[in-house]
Amino acid sequence: MSYEQALTALADPTRRAVFERLRAGPQPVGELARHLPISRPAVSQHLKVLKDAGLVTDRAEGTRRIYHIDPHGLGALRRWLDQFWETALDAFAAEAERTSDKP
Amino acid sequence: MSYEQALTALADPTRRAVFERLRAGPQPVGELARHLPISRPAVSQHLKVLKDAGLVTDRAEGTRRIYHIDPHGLGALRRWLDQFWETALDAFAAEAERTSDKP
DNA sequence: CTTGTTCGTAAGACATGACTTACGGTAAGC
DNA sequence: GCTTACCGTAAGTCATGTCTTACGAACAAG
Numbered sequence: 001m002s003y004e005q006a007l008t009a010l011a012d013p014t015r016r017a018v019f020e021r022l023r024a025g026p027q028p029v030g031e032l033a034r035h036l037p038i039s040r041p042a043v044s045q046h047l048k049v050l051k052d053a054g055l056v057t058d059r060a061e062g063t064r065r066i067y068h069i070d071p072h073g074l075g076a077l078r079r080w081l082d083q084f085w086e087t088a089l090d091a092f093a094a095e096a097e098r099t100s101d102k103p
Numbered sequence: 104m105s106y107e108q109a110l111t112a113l114a115d116p117t118r119r120a121v122f123e124r125l126r127a128g129p130q131p132v133g134e135l136a137r138h139l140p141i142s143r144p145a146v147s148q149h150l151k152v153l154k155d156a157g158l159v160t161d162r163a164e165g166t167r168r169i170y171h172i173d174p175h176g177l178g179a180l181r182r183w184l185d186q187f188w189e190t191a192l193d194a195f196a197a198e199a200e201r202t203s204d205k206p
Numbered sequence: 207c208t209t210g211t212t213c214g215t216a217a218g219a220c221a222t223g224a225c226t227t228a229c230g231g232t233a234a235g236c
Numbered sequence: 237g238c239t240t241a242c243c244g245t246a247a248g249t250c251a252t253g254t255c256t257t258a259c260g261a262a263c264a265a266g
Contacts, residue, residue, distance in 0.1 A: 008114050011114030012253085013252095016162050023190055025194065029213060029214090038256095039257085041255085061260095062212085068194060071188070074191050078184055082181075088173075096118060115226080131243090132242075141224090143243075144245080147243065163233095165232095166232065166234065166241060208266085211262100215261085219254105220254085220255080221252105223250100223251090224252090232241105234239105235240080
């Protein structure tokens with residue numbers, strides 16, 4: 001739910017691959033594991049981290065669990081980034097001012 | 104420069120603290136290290152990672168190096184996130200549709 | 207009730223990376 | 237020129253996290 005967790009979760013390349021695969025739509029764990037170079041339990045562990053970060057959610061469907069993207073974590077990350085982006089642009093403008101003309 | 108590097112760089116809490124400290128404005132390495140619970144070389148190493156990710160830039164000023172935020176890496180991250188955010192909202196809407204009314 | 211899927215968790219091996227101290231290099235001040 | 241301040245890099249130690257195999261639980265099918 002916090003942007004820190006989202007950043008930590010999305011840092012790992014394999015976990016990011018899991019997350020990006022969910023972009024194609026909701027999928028069960030086995031389906032995800034079939035297209036990834038890791039074992040199914042490893043996918044489950046990654047999904048747990050993504051779920052704790054608020055990046056994915058799951059629903060039960062028989063014995064299978066369907067995972068899909070959760071906007072919450074993504075939103076938290078986006079808010080933090082936007083807020084940072086603004087001050088960064090200001091600082092960049094001030095820096096450009098400083099290097100070009102110096103009173 | 105790529106969003107993968109930016110995510111990896113911002114995942115570490117200490118490195119994120121270094122980055123967020125630069126939000127207050129350009130600062131030399133020693134100044135950053137003074138307010139952080141790690142040694143100065145550690146700060147240098149973190150700055151190197153941030154620099155490679157396009158998140159910060161440095162300029163020489165005497166024997167000191169002033170670091171400031173670089174919008175490039177932040178922009179790459181933002182573009183990736185926005186693009187993801189869109190599809191996530193669509194998927195979320197479709198999911199809401201699915202769970203509410205079922206024909 | 208038994209069998210077969212699908213999945214999550216536990217335990218352990220292993221790699222990755224973050225931090226420290228030690229060292230060298232560059233610029234400023236006297 | 238000599239000393240001092242500031243910084244980056246190298247080497248080594250140590251913790252964190254990712255992967256595997258093994259096991260048990262929940263549900264559907266027969």
